[in-house]
Amino acid sequence: MAESAVVSVALTEWVKAGEPTPLMIDRLVEVAVKALQEAKLRPADLDAIICNTSAIPFDSPSYITTSAQHFAHRLAEKIGVNGVQAINVSAACASGAIALAVADSMIKSGTAKRVLVAGVDNSPKGFYLAAQSVLDHDLAATVVKAVGVTNPAYWAMWARRRAYEMGKDIEDIEELMAIVKAIHSEYGALNPYARYKKVFTVEEVLNSPVVCSPLHLYMICATSSGAGACVVADMDTAQRITDKPVKIAASVVGSMVYGEPMPRLRSYATGGKSAKTPFTEWRRVIEKAYKFAGISAEDVDIIECHDTSTFHTINWIDQIMGWEREETDRLIRNGEIRHTGRLPVNLSGGTSSFGEAVMCQAQIMIHEIFRQLRGEAGPRQAKKKLNIGVVTAYGAYGSYGCIILEKGW
Amino acid sequence: MSKKAIPIVEGLFTWPSDNPRLIGSKCPVCGSIQFPKSITCNNPECDHSKPPEEYLLSTEGILYSFTIHHYSLRGPLSFHQGPYAVGAVQLPEGIIVVGRLTETDEKKLKIGMRVRLKIDKLYEDEEYIYLTYFFEPASGGEESG
Numbered sequence A: 001m002a003e004s005a006v007v008s009v010a011l012t013e014w015v016k017a018g019e020p021t022p023l024m025i026d027r028l029v030e031v032a033v034k035a036l037q038e039a040k041l042r043p044a045d046l047d048a049i050i051c052n053t054s055a056i057p058f059d060s061p062s063y064i065t066t067s068a069q070h071f072a073h074r075l076a077e078k079i080g081v082n083g084v085q086a087i088n089v090s091a092a093c094a095s096g097a098i099a100l101a102v103a104d105s106m107i108k109s110g111t112a113k114r115v116l117v118a119g120v121d122n123s124p125k126g127f128y129l130a131a132q133s134v135l136d137h138d139l140a141a142t143v144v145k146a147v148g149v150t151n152p153a154y155w156a157m158w159a160r161r162r163a164y165e166m167g168k169d170i171e172d173i174e175e176l177m178a179i180v181k182a183i184h185s186e187y188g189a190l191n192p193y194a195r196y197k198k199v200f201t202v203e204e205v206l207n208s209p210v211v212c213s214p215l216h217l218y219m220i221c222a223t224s225s226g227a228g229a230c231v232v233a234d235m236d237t238a239q240r241i242t243d244k245p246v247k248i249a250a251s252v253v254g255s256m257v258y259g260e261p262m263p264r265l266r267s268y269a270t271g272g273k274s275a276k277t278p279f280t281e282w283r284r285v286i287e288k289a290y291k292f293a294g295i296s297a298e299d300v301d302i303i304e305c306h307d308t309s310t311f312h313t314i315n316w317i318d319q320i321m322g323w324e325r326e327e328t329d330r331l332i333r334n335g336e337i338r339h340t341g342r343l344p345v346n347l348s349g350g351t352s353s354f355g356e357a358v359m360c361q362a363q364i365m366i367h368e369i370f371r372q373l374r375g376e377a378g379p380r381q382a383k384k385k386l387n388i389g390v391v392t393a394y395g396a397y398g399s400y401g402c403i404i405l406e407k408g409w
Numbered sequence B: 001m002s003k004k005a006i007p008i009v010e011g012l013f014t015w016p017s018d019n020p021r022l023i024g025s026k027c028p029v030c031g032s033i034q035f036p037k038s039i040t041c042n043n044p045e046c047d048h049s050k051p052p053e054e055y056l057l058s059t060e061g062i063l064y065s066f067t068i069h070h071y072s073l074r075g076p077l078s079f080h081q082g083p084y085a086v087g088a089v090q091l092p093e094g095i096i097v098v099g100r101l102t103e104t105d106e107k108k109l110k111i112g113m114r115v116r117l118k119i120d121k122l123y124e125d126e127e128y129i130y131l132t133y134f135f136e137p138a139s140g141g142e143e144s145g
Helices: A024-038 A071-079 A092-109 A139-147 A151-165 A170-188 A202-207 A235-241 A280-293 A310-321 A325-333 A350-354 A362-373
Strands: A004-011 A048-053 A085-089 A114-122 A210-212 A224-234 A246-254 A302-305 A388-395 A399-407 B004-007 B023-026 B053-056 B060-069 B084-090 B096-101 B114-124 B128-137
Touching: A004 A024, A004 A092, A004 A235, A004 A362, A024 A048, A024 A071, A024 A114, A024 A224, A048 A071, A048 A092, A071 A085, A085 A092, A092 A114, A092 A224, A092 A246, A092 A362, A092 A388, A092 A399, A114 A362, A139 B096, A139 B128, A151 A170, A151 A210, A151 A310, A151 B060, A151 B084, A170 A202, A170 A310, A170 A325, A170 A350, A210 B060, A224 A235, A224 A362, A246 A280, A246 A362, A280 A310, A280 A388, A280 A399, A302 A310, A302 A362, A310 A325, A310 A350, A310 A388, A350 A362, A362 A388, A362 A399, B060 B096
Parallel strands: A048 A085, A048 A114, A302 A388, B004 B128, B096 B128
Antiparallel strands: A004 A224, A004 A246, A114 A224, A246 A399, A388 A399, B023 B053, B060 B084, B060 B114, B084 B096, B114 B128
C-alpha cells in the first residue's frame, strides 16, 4: 500500500459570517491556488479535487448547512483541469477531516497521486435550525421544533453528565470550560488567520451570559466565513515536492454506534437495548486510527480537536488519551495544553478563536498540525519535540473524522 | 368556544388520550426500541427480516442529564422562549429520550431523579393550543403504568 503525505496547506483569514464578499467560490479558488503554489503544482498535475463546502447563500435564514452543491466541479472549472476525479463531501463539522480521509484512501489505493482538498463555508448566524421544507416532512428533523433543543443544549447536557459521572459540582466543569476558552484565546491572538484576537480571562468567560447551563456564551464558538485547502500526494511525489512531507499515518471516518447513550446532535433519542459507555462513538474512530497508524495514545505529541464548544475540547482530550478523566482536568488546570506544555491542544486557537465555518473548519486543524510538525508555527510553535499530531472532528448526526499526521522526513 | 389543543408535531405521542404515551417502535425480531417510530430497525445485529411495530413507551424514567436553555429561538420557532428546560431521560426500555422538562428551576433538577411524561401546552396562537411532551418530577411515590 502506498504512503501518502500532506505537502502544502493554506487558509484564508476567517471573517464575520454573512460577509457578502468575496463570493464563496472565489474564496475557494483563492485558497486552492495558494495551496497549489506552495506545493509548486499546476492544476494539470492534479488527479482529484475533493471539496467540503456548503452552498447556503449568506442571506439565507439560519438553516442547517448540509449541501455540498458541486463545489469540486465548479472549482475544477475555475482553475482548469484535465478531467480530474471531482468529489464533494458533506458531513457537517467533520467534512474537512473526511475530505482528507477520502484523499488519503485514493492515494493509498493507487487511484490518484496528487489530490487537492479544499473547503469553504459561510455559516449562518445564531442557532442552527432545520429548514422548513425538512421540518414538515422528516419526523426525525422536528426535534428542534417540538423540544427546542439546540446544538448548545446537547453540548450542555454532555458537559453536565461528565461532571455528574466524575462526582463533581457543575461549577467545576463550568470553570474548566472557561479555562479552556481563556487558553485557546491566547493562541487565537497569535494566529493571523483567526477572526478573534481578544485574549479572555477565566472571569470574563464566566461572566458572559449563560446560553444553556452550564455553557456560557464565550464557551461556544461564533459562526464565521472561511476557507482552507491542502495538497496530498503519494510519498514518492511528496518527497520530490518538499523535504518536509507530513505523512498521513491514518485517516478514519466514523458514525453512530448503536447503544451510545449520549444523545447525539439533533436526535430525539439514542440508546438501544444495552447502553454502552458514554462517548463510545467519539472513542471508536480514534481507536481505529491508532490501530492503522500502529501507535497508542502515549505517542501523541500534539492535538487539534474540533471545539464548537469548549466542552468538546475537554471530551476530545478524554477520548484521545483514553485516560481517567481527572487526568484531563489536571492537564488543563496546570496549563499543560499550552505551547509550553506536555500536551499542546488547539494551538491554532481553535474554532473558539476562528468561529465555525461549519463545512471547512477541520482545515484549521490540519493546517496547524502541518505547520507545528514542520516547526513553522511562529509564536504558537510548541516547545516540545513533535513527531505525531492528531486531528479529530465531530459533526451533526454523529459524523466523525480522525486524522493522524506524522513527520515524514 | 375554546381553542382546540393539537400536537406541535404529529406522531410523537398519542393524542387525544387520557393516558398519553410517546409513540416509538419495537423490532419484532430483536426487540430494539426506537423513538420516534421508525420504518426500520436500527440494531446492527438484527437481520431486519420484519419491520418494527408501533410501541408505546413507558411513561416514567430517570433524568440522565439536563440544561436550562436561557436563550429564545427566532423566526418560525420563536415560540421557544427562554428560559426553558431540556432533559435527556432514560426509560426502562433502555433508550434515552430528549424532551422538555416542566421544572425550569435548575436547583430542583437532579440527574438520577425520577420523571414522568406529561403532555402540556408549548404555546398558543389565535387558533390553536400547541402541545408537546414534557417530563415532570415524579417524586411523591405516585405509581404509573
